[in-house]
Amino acid sequence: MEGSLNLYKGKKILVTGGAGAIGSRLTRNLLDLGATVIVLDDLSSGYEWNLPVDADNLLFIKGDVANEIDIKRVFNEKPDIVFHLAAFFANQNSIDYPEKDLRTNGFGTLRLLEYSELYGQLERFVYASSGCSIYGESTNFPLKEDDISTKLSSPYQVTKMLGELYCNYFFKQYGLKVVKTRFFNSYGPGEVPGQYRNVIPNFIYWAMKGLSLPLTGTGEETRDFTYVDDIVDGMLKAGYIEDAIGNEFNFASGTETKIIDLVNMINKNTGNEAPIKFLKRRKWDTKPRLVGSYEKAKKHIGYEPKTS
Numbered sequence: 175m176e177g178s179l180n181l182y183k184g185k186k187i188l189v190t191g192g193a194g195a196i197g198s199r200l201t202r203n204l205l206d207l208g209a210t211v212i213v214l215d216d217l218s219s220g221y222e223w224n225l226p227v228d229a230d231n232l233l234f235i236k237g238d239v240a241n242e243i244d245i246k247r248v249f250n251e252k253p254d255i256v257f258h259l260a261a262f263f264a265n266q267n268s269i270d271y272p273e274k275d276l277r278t279n280g281f282g283t284l285r286l287l288e289y290s291e292l293y294g295q296l297e298r299f300v301y302a303s304s305g306c307s308i309y310g311e312s313t314n315f316p317l318k319e320d321d322i323s324t325k326l327s328s329p330y331q332v333t334k335m336l337g338e339l340y341c342n343y344f345f346k347q348y349g350l351k352v353v354k355t356r357f358f359n360s361y362g363p364g365e366v367p368g369q370y371r372n373v374i375p376n377f378i379y380w381a382m383k384g385l386s387l388p389l390t391g392t393g394e395e396t397r398d399f400t401y402v403d404d405i406v407d408g409m410l411k412a413g414y415i416e417d418a419i420g421n422e423f424n425f426a427s428g429t430e431t432k433i434i435d436l437v438n439m440i441n442k443n444t445g446n447e448a449p450i451k452f453l454k455r456r457k458w459d460t461k462p463r464l465v466g467s468y469e470k471a472k473k474h475i476g477y478e479p480k481t482s
């Protein structure tokens with residue numbers, strides 16, 4: 175595997191969604207590696223306090239990936255690499271607001287790809303895709319990159335897949351150096367609880383308040399929880415390793431965790447004695463199991479999760 179993370183020193187990197195849970199961790203890592211980072215984020219689900227706004231090498235632009243003026247503004251900074259993480263997040267949000275989802279995840283991604291191609295000097299376009307979207311109802315566990323399914327259950331899943339399809343199109347038609355990185359249930363610092371947020375921050379928040387944790391299903395359902403810094407490490411590799419171009423990679427932990435075990439662990443560690451509340455499974459939540467294989471990512475770009 176050629177190159178090293180030192181290649182980021184002195185580079186200009188555009189991170190869309192850089193004020194979000196994963197984007198903010200990526201931005202901090204890039205700054206530590208000596209890169210200049212331009213963050214484009216409309217702060218719809220991210221926070222300025224999540225960024226080291228006083229850092230000399232950081233330019234924060236509050237703007238919208240679907241807005242042409244904002245895109246022109248960031249390309250005016252002449253980025254070498256784009257990490258595209260801005261998204262309308264996630265399943266339930268997209269069911270409540272499907273058009274907003276399409277505007278950001280579909281149209282915003284298309285617009286960014288168009289400008290990336292027209293700009294003509296981009297070394298890499300790394301797209302943040304989603305394991306929960308791409309594999310639909312596939313049950314070929316652990317899921318490998320070719321196991322994609324069209325049986326999707328939310329607008330978010332449809333538009334995250336659309337983003338990948340647009341990446342494929344720009345790669346084939348124009349030779350744009352795209353990489354599609356598929357994350358499995360990220361967790362870790364940078365993410366705050368909220369109505370449309372992931373289960374781990376919400377469960378910890380409610381447990382710390384002594385509230386019953388709601389379990390939608392039996393608890394036997396599984397997910398592949400992946401530590402945010404492992405995902406960021408994979409993205410950084412996808413940003414410079416030649417073998418990554420045109421390819422797609424799972425960034426998973428490879429470990430299946432039962433939701434009931436997660437709930438018990440959180441209740442134990444927070445001293446929460448409130449009984450678990452069992453609720454009906456949500457209609458869009460069709461996956462009794464989810465676990466990804468990172469074999470391909472390991473082979474091609476040396477991705478290997480470090481956090482159990």
Ligand code: NAD
Nearest residue numbers: 191194195196215216217218219220238239260261304360
């Ligand atoms: P996040 O909501 O914390 O980050 C998304 C960021 O995009 C936010 O800061 C938000 O303000 C910004 N944004 C939203 N719409 C925008 C727009 N129109 N223009 C500019 N900025 C906009 O979510 P995250 O967990 O950090 O996810 C980052 C990426 O990873 C997303 O593309 C998401 O689909 C993908 N992903 C996340 C997970 C996960 O478990 N968190 C799993 C798979 C894929």
